[in-house]
Amino acid sequence: MDRVHKATILATELLNLYVRDRLQNHGGSGLDLVCDSNWLLNAFNEVTRGRGKTREIKALRETRDAHMPAFDPVDRTGLTQILMYECRNLAAVASTNVWMHFRRRVLNHVKLRLSIDDAAFAALTKEQKRVRRLTLMQVADDMLRPPNAPNRSPPQHHAWIAAERLRIGIDAAVGAWDGKPIDYHLKAKPQAFLRPMYLMTTDRESAGRSAFALFPLRRTMVPRHVRFDQKALRGLLKLGGSEHQKQRDKEARQAAKRRKTEAGSIDLEAAPEGPKARTRRPKDALVDEKAALFAEVVDLKAAKLRQRDRFDFAFTTDGVCARLQCTVPKGTSAKVGVAPTRGRFAIDELRRQSLRELGHFHVVGVDPGKRELVVAVDQDDPKASPVRYTQRQRQRDLRSRQYADERRRSLPAEVALAESELAEFDSRSADLQSFRSYVAERRKCLDAVLAHYAGIDHRRRRWKTYIKAQQSESRLYARLRGMHDPFDPRTLVLAYGSWGAVAGRPGGVSNKGNAPCIGVGLMNKLAKRFVVALTPEQYTSKTCCKCLHPCGPWVEMETTMDRKIRGLRVCQNEECRLPQNRDRTGAANIGTQFCRLYEGKPPIRQPTEDDVEFHRLNIALCASCD
Numbered sequence: 001m002d003r004v005h006k007a008t009i010l011a012t013e014l015l016n017l018y019v020r021d022r023l024q025n026h027g028g029s030g031l032d033l034v035c036d037s038n039w040l041l042n043a044f045n046e047v048t049r050g051r052g053k054t055r056e057i058k059a060l061r062e063t064r065d066a067h068m069p070a071f072d073p074v075d076r077t078g079l080t081q082i083l084m085y086e087c088r089n090l091a092a093v094a095s096t097n098v099w100m101h102f103r104r105r106v107l108n109h110v111k112l113r114l115s116i117d118d119a120a121f122a123a124l125t126k127e128q129k130r131v132r133r134l135t136l137m138q139v140a141d142d143m144l145r146p147p148n149a150p151n152r153s154p155p156q157h158h159a160w161i162a163a164e165r166l167r168i169g170i171d172a173a174v175g176a177w178d179g180k181p182i183d184y185h186l187k188a189k190p191q192a193f194l195r196p197m198y199l200m201t202t203d204r205e206s207a208g209r210s211a212f213a214l215f216p217l218r219r220t221m222v223p224r225h226v227r228f229d230q231k232a233l234r235g236l237l238k239l240g241g242s243e244h245q246k247q248r249d250k251e252a253r254q255a256a257k258r259r260k261t262e263a264g265s266i267d268l269e270a271a272p273e274g275p276k277a278r279t280r281r282p283k284d285a286l287v288d289e290k291a292a293l294f295a296e297v298v299d300l301k302a303a304k305l306r307q308r309d310r311f312d313f314a315f316t317t318d319g320v321c322a323r324l325q326c327t328v329p330k331g332t333s334a335k336v337g338v339a340p341t342r343g344r345f346a347i348d349e350l351r352r353q354s355l356r357e358l359g360h361f362h363v364v365g366v367d368p369g370k371r372e373l374v375v376a377v378d379q380d381d382p383k384a385s386p387v388r389y390t391q392r393q394r395q396r397d398l399r400s401r402q403y404a405d406e407r408r409r410s411l412p413a414e415v416a417l418a419e420s421e422l423a424e425f426d427s428r429s430a431d432l433q434s435f436r437s438y439v440a441e442r443r444k445c446l447d448a449v450l451a452h453y454a455g456i457d458h459r460r461r462r463w464k465t466y467i468k469a470q471q472s473e474s475r476l477y478a479r480l481r482g483m484h485d486p487f488d489p490r491t492l493v494l495a496y497g498s499w500g501a502v503a504g505r506p507g508g509v510s511n512k513g514n515a516p517c518i519g520v521g522l523m524n525k526l527a528k529r530f531v532v533a534l535t536p537e538q539y540t541s542k543t544c545c546k547c548l549h550p551c552g553p554w555v556e557m558e559t560t561m562d563r564k565i566r567g568l569r570v571c572q573n574e575e576c577r578l579p580q581n582r583d584r585t586g587a588a589n590i591g592t593q594f595c596r597l598y599e600g601k602p603p604i605r606q607p608t609e610d611d612v613e614f615h616r617l618n619i620a621l622c623a624s625c626d
Contacts (some may be wrong), residue, residue: 001319002454003225005076008086009446012218012220013088013439018063019215020432028195030059034215035191037084037091044083044201048076054562063366067436069443078236085227087580093216098190099183102197105212107140109200112207113164114139114157114392134610137617144182147171168196170397203428211428219427221453222462225316225323230290233297242289287313298324320456321463339491344527346534347597350493358598362490364483367537367583368500370517374476376494377587378483379595382545386584387483397472397491403461415452474521477529494530495594496523497537497586533594539605540589541569541582548604549573551580 013105015034022030033039045054046064076083114136124132138153142161145151151158165171173192174185186193194214201211218224234240290313297313300308305324314325339354354360363379373394376387395401422445425438484492503519526532544551554570557579567582593604605616 001223001226001317002084002450003074003076004079004082004226005218007044007048007076007079007083008090008224009218010068010074011040011043011086012059012090012216014068014214015043015218016045016063016435017067017432017439018043018060020198020430020435022059023062023195023198023214023430024432027196029152031191031194034194035091035094037087038088040087040090043086044076044087045069047073048079049073050076050080052375067432067439069159069440071443078238081232082226082228083236085232090216095190097213098193098197099186099218100191101212102186103140103144103182105197105200107137107141109168109203110136110140111142112204114160130610134613134617137614141617143170144178146179146181156587168199169430170196172429194470198430201428205429205431209428211430213428214430217427221449222458223318223454225318225321227314227316228316230286230293233293233374238531239293242293284549300324318459320459321466340531341491342527342529342531344524344532344534347594349409350531350533350599354491356491358595360489360490361493361598362484363493363495363591363594364480364495365535365587365589365594366494366500367540367587368497368503368519368523369583370503371585373517373522375583375587376480376483377584377591379495379588379591382588382598386587387476387479388583389479394469394472394518397475398468403465406461407458410455410457412448412452415445418449473525480526480530492530493594494526494532495535495591496526496532497540497590499536501534511547535590535594535597536603537586537590537606538603538611540593541586543585543589543604544571544573544576544578545580545585545588545592546578547571547573547576549576551578551585552589554579 007617019031019034022028039057040054042057042060121129135154135157137155139161141150141166142153142157147165151161153161171187173196174182174193175537177185197212197214201214201223205211228236230242234242240246241397261561279571294311294313298311300311303322303324305311305326307326310326310329312327316323316325339356339360340350345353365377367375367377369375371391372388372390374387374389378384378386422438422441426434427438429435429438480494481492484490500523501520503517503523523532540552542552549571550573551569551571554565554568557568557570558565569580569582569585571578571580589604
């Protein structure tokens with residue numbers, strides 16, 4: 001694990017230097033294969049040493065010699081297959097970094113280039129700020145539309161859009177649009193968009209803003225999980241080839257010997273060309289071979305694997321925690337007319353697939369949030385206590401403060417000083433010299449920091465945190481199931497607020513002043529156990545859950561208490577004046593919204609044209625993050 005970890009650190013440093021050098025000094029040439037896992041293995045070969053001869057990439061070697069500080073190459077003996085898996089992960093992260101975040105980065109670039117000073121922004125009214133925000137989103141959307149598509153932004157921005165597209169090279173990166181949207185090209189050739197990203201992040205640095213990552217870099221010093229399968233284990237433990245491979249090698253030697261013997265009696269040109277091309281054996285034919293090997297390495301009974309027949313003969317480990325890879329049984333396609341028991345659905349899709357009336361569902365409205373991660377209200381009994389799962393509760397269950405204190409107390413003074421000095425450098429800077437300075441500073445303390453974080457305590461804490469997270473989430477699942485009578489024949493449906501599909505995403509306004517939260521990951525985990533129906537939540541926390549009139553802050557109560565009370569609302573209808581909690585009201589209204597939309601009725605409050613346009617642009621600019 002330590003060898004693979006250090007090799008990954010050095011290889012990602014080399015690749016980041018290579019990407020910046022090609023963008024800054026060579027016009028972006030030579031980047032066609034930086035998202036290809038087979039090519040990335042060459043970078044690992046440049047920072048490791050082994051017995052066999054490896055292919056030399058001249059540009060990589062020149063970058064290593066010119067820009068990387070001196071280092072001791074890592075011994076890669078027995079690690080070839082494991083490093084190949086690291087390359088696959090790296091290629092996947094590099095591609096994801098482009099197609100998932102490119103749209104949002106273009107929006108941030110538009111906000112930067114069309115920014116106004118603080119005094120001018122403060123002078124705008126609330127409605128003017130809303131119009132400005134909508135305009136910036138429209139400009140960003142037009143930046144990513146095909147050249148022949150009509151613009152949707154105000155006409156005064158069209159000339160700037162055309163000039164900026166040309167400057168950062170969006171059309172040059174796409175090449176031929178062929179009638180396909182930008183998302184297709186971002187996924188088909190992510191490496192082509194590194195130059196536009198480089199120009200945008202350079203503009204941000206010039207304006208004193210924080211840069212964004214161009215290429216993945218291993219920043220953590222605690223060793224990560226490493227994947228082992230049959231080939232990796234045989235290479236690492238020097239077990240030799242399998243019996244099947246030995247038999248193939250024997251047949252190849254015999255065939256070569258026969259050809260050599262017959263060469264004197266037949267025409268050489270008519271001799272066979274050699275052994276046939278390698279054919280991949282079916283997976284079922286490898287089961288016995290793999291089972292024999294893993295029986296000597298993994299004790300499935302001690303691992304308490306209940307369905308041992310699903311073990312897929314691979315595992316990952318960081319030296320403390322081991323995660324077994326299991327096969328997932330092939331599911332049958334969803335049948336129309338059969339209500340699903342779990343999964344994530346749009347309301348229309350759930351209605352089409354189940355073909356059931358609303359009375360066949362037990363609806364629970366769920367309002368996702370940052371502090372209140374989940375607030376669930378039963379539509380059958382809205383006055384009952386809601387199920388709450390808060391960020392504070394999750395941090396307590398995970399013992400976040402205790403583990404943070406343990407890490408801080410165990411940190412040597414030398415490592416603490418090195419980390420504080422390293423914080424003065426920017427690891428995301430697009431400038432080659434700035435990134436070189438970061439690498440040089442990190443290299444000064446790399447061995448000492450790696451030695452500290454290689455300690456078993458760090459990995460044990462991470463393992464315990466993972467287990468405690470599972471326990472905390474399991475208690476939430478049990479509480480949600482407890483809202484549904486086990487003898488109730490109806491299907492439990494969680495009407496989940498649509499913001500949950502992007503919750504926790506970096507850059508959100510709700511992140512200000514709040515710690516990072518699990519966000520969309522929690523919704524995906526719930527969807528594995530319940531039917532989750534994404535439900536629009538516009539105005540749900542601003543509408544009274546009793547009379548559906550607008551509700552707002554309870555000014556009189558806050559004046560009496562002489563403080564701001566978070567989440568306190570009161571109905572503005574003089575005949576109602578119901579005091580209520582914002583999150584609970586939102587959850588109740590989300591459940592009501594689901595019921596109305598499922599039955600084909602209008603939502604609790606009809607959205608305006610601006611609301612519809614905001615929704616369209618949010619999908620257009622952040623569909624990859626959804």
